[in-house]
Amino acid sequence: MKKILISIIMPVYKVENYLHTCIESVLNQTYSNWELILVNDGSPDNSPEICDEYASQDQRIKVFHKPNGGVASARNLGLDNITGEYVTFLDSDDFFHPDYLESLLNLxxxxxxxxxxxxxxRGVEKTFPIINKKQEIKMVDNYDVFLKGYAKIIVWGKLYKKYLFEELKIPENKLFEDDFITWRWYFKAKKIVVTNKLLYYYTDNNESTMAGYEKKPRLDFMEAYEERIEFFKNISVKSMEDYSRMHFCKALLLTYENKMLTKEQRQYVYINFQKNWSNIKYSKYIPIHLKTLFYMFNIAPKSVSYILSLKK
Incomplete structure (x- = not known):
């Protein structure tokens, strides 16, 4: 029987110090039937040359060069060129555990x-640390993955069936593109398997896009939550609508703590928190500990925010 092909999509931009570790983690996979699609997103450093060098040495590696358009446009170009039955994403400053592909495909x-x-x-290591952890596996549907708290609204760290991307490409020109699309892929899926096995290494990169956000905060993520809430409201799924509002409230509460917010931004965050909290304060789907936290924050946002910052 022919082995299943897995497509790995990797956007590349200003990562010359991380790229060798990242690509080598793919080359060292215990599962060998893969294609690595490297999308150079107009990187101004030596990353394009590194990509071309690896591609010249291994025919499983394909390189596409394009003008800079952001990580979503790079991932979409990768999706346009996949030939595998399964797809996964790898950020070019991160890396895989050697068993990543084999373990996820077997499941x-x-x-x-x-x-x-x-x-x-997550950390700053160059090799995957040895961690002995008993594997736990959960199988859920497209509702329980949210309602039971298994959903991770990030693109990477997952193996996807190819069909999930039909008519569901990643929105471009958005800072929080993962927030806009990952929940849609979850909801389209019929069956989702979650393992606690640690197989993906997220590198703390001070030069990444998200690190820049922490210094100059933007509120693009709010549009993604509002879109999700409206979707479930329109199809009359109260549990999912309330769940989405709950997580929006959590995100707003945490955002309120950011000391880099302007006065106007902080006020805007608080107003949106109040709006969504008013919709879920009597919901049976919201845990009591979160209701208590939201209730206190609604009354005294500065005090609650200060207490939470001390706990960190």
Whole structure:
């Protein structure tokens, strides 16, 4: 039987110090039937040359060069050129555990899953640390992945069936593109398998886009939550609408703590929190501990925010 092909999509931009570690983690996979699609998003450093060098040495590696358009446009170009039955994403400053592809594919086949999700580690290591952790596996549908708290609204760290991307490409020119699309892929999936096995390494990169956001905060993520809430409201799924509002409230509460927010931004965050809290304060789907936290924040946002910052 022919081995299943896995497509790996990797956007590349200003990562010459991380790129070798990242690509080598793919070359060192225990599962070998993959294609690595490197999309150079107009990187001004030596990353394009590094990509071309690896492609010249391994025919499984394909390189596409394009003008800079952002990570979403790079990922979409990758999606336009995949030939595998399964797809996964790898950020070019991160790397895989050697068993990443094999472990996720085996779970996907065993459970006939449309999405397989693993755990991840974050830090600044160059090799995957040895962690002995008993594997736990959960199988959920496209509702319980949200309602039971398994959903991770990030593109990477998952193996997807190819069909999920039909008519669901990543929105471009958005800072929080993961927030706009990942929940849609979850909801389209029929069966999702979640393992706590740590197979993806997220590198703390001070030069990344998200690190820049922390210094100059933007509120693009709010549009993504509002879009999701409106979607579930329109199809009359109260549990999912309330769940989405709950997570929006959590995100707003945490955003309120950001000391880099302007006075106008902080006020805008608080107003949107009040709006969504008023819709869920009597909901049976919201845990009591979160209701208590939201209630206190609604009354005294500065005090609650200060207490939370001390706990960090």
């Amino acid at each position: 996907g086949i065993q459970y006939s899953a449309d999405i397989v999700q693993c755990g991840f580690i």
